[in-house]
Amino acid sequence: MNIEELASILRNNYTNADKGNKVSAIHAFGVQYANEIKENNYLATEIIKKSGLNESYSTELSKGIKLYDYMKNMSTDVENDTEHELLSKLPWCEIAAIAMYKNDKNYKYTPTEVKNLPLVVLAKKIKKAESPSIGTELRECSNDMTTDYHRKTRNLFIRENDLYYLSENGIKYVEENFSYMISDDIDMPLNQILYGPPGTGKTYFLGKIKNQIMEYNKKVFAKKQSVKENIMDLSWSEIIALGMYKANKTNSYKPNELYKLEYIKEYIDDKKENGGATPECSLRSDLMRNSIKCDALSESGKTGNDYFEYEISKKVYKLSQNGIDMVENALSKYINPSDKKEINEDDFCKFITFHQSYSYEDFIIGIRPDTDYDGGLKFKEKRGIFKIICDDALNNPDYKYLITIDEINRGNISKIFGELITLIEANKRWGNEEQQKLTLPTGGTLCVPNNLYIVGTMNTADKSLALLDVALRRRFEFVPKYPVYDIDGIYYVDFLKKLNETILLKKKKADYLIGHAYFMDKKKQPKLQDILNKKVIPLLMEYFNGDKGCVAEILKAADANIVFKDTFHLEVI
Structure with missing residues (x-):
């Protein structure tokens, strides 16, 4: 789409928008067409000028384009997200x-x-x-x-x-x-493996997956916390009873003391903010209508709920047993909303590294020796990290869970997963039509819920995909991660390209390329010599079995100035 067509669309969107929505229409256009604008290197000022709109709107269009980047790479850190500027407007x-x-x-x-x-x-x-x-x-x-x-x-x-x-x-x-x-869905496979040579962004991508999981969970948590505020469907007498119960279910209160109690105060404040009648005046009458032994009101005027007791001599009210029972049964969800102010990433995201000696007992469940209270030897069942997170996910189906398996190719897959390999399939997950569970050797059961995501990583420089367990390959989606050169923050791009071209000629495969992450630094531009001597040369020596001549030849082809330090070392100067 050329710039004239974009300008025409923008002008139509602006013209058709309501009077109060003109700026929002420009923002929305920026988000919708951000990719095309950036791919063609169009300037916001040029598009605005060709659309015939006021030149000051170019700033608003830029904000819309920025917001697209923000939504694509959402961060949880409010202070560091300049893209939040649009939300502020x-x-x-x-x-x-x-x-x-x-x-x-x-x-x-x-x-x-x-x-x-x-x-x-x-x-x-x-x-x-x-x-x-x-x-x-x-x-x-x-x-x-x-x-x-x-x-x-x-x-x-x-x-x-x-x-x-x-x-x-x-x-x-x-x-x-x-x-x-407005989309809250997590759009990613339940089972995936990120593969590629070292330094190609697998860890960075894992961080984005983790952030996506936690953003989703924070929204769920916020909704659950808001149960505390969702009291407007309750009757006034129920709110009073709930407030008294939360403060102290056995205490006695004067009517004016009730105004300060949790729930009661929130209800009154909400009514005031909403412009409704002040409800304090109805508090006393509600107490009387729902009280035992209230001589100030005839029996015909009472509701019969008897949630409260009135002590005439002290002129105070307290919850009756009937009121306590009502709160504990009918209003139980309001009694103890979580006291947590925020959720902990460690409760939802687990990390494990496979190695050759890692076993089924470590991963799922095993029997371990232990001592009883008098020092005698006994054996007890011990859950592995995967069984723990499966149980957690099963018990909390509203949340999403993530287990990351680093170096998944280094473990003995058939030995570690065992019969579990079938249960991780999407259609066999617990909660789906073909759900399955298995009986464990210890006598318990195991199922893999459909709110658990499994992400593995593997360095193809260590082991080719072709050597992976066939059963594992069938059940995972594979996401390649190879060097890229067109993202911000990479230094010495031309050198890196030449270096990888030479490696590809030597190795005939991309599994041994040098990742772009080695050439990135958030704080300052690193020295090329430091990158090569401290990171790249040791890696190349491993790839080429310590052949200094071959490594030197590769580096020279990328225009690096190589010297042989001694018999064992070479260095870039």
């Missing part, structure tokens, strides 16, 4: 709409629930906003089902009593302009 109503869509596009939210959605929390950090006016933004971008009143033309939300949900227009707007932000 989005209005709160758009952020709220995207966040609601990502969580559940059909759910009816309170303003507090929206404020606690993961994307809104992230935006608060980026914008450094302690208290975004989410309630106001929701109201001003809503159609009110009660009054048919709205202030802005966007109509992203519908307000129904004190709840908000995405309108058809809001859903369409998010899907058309922010499709790159």
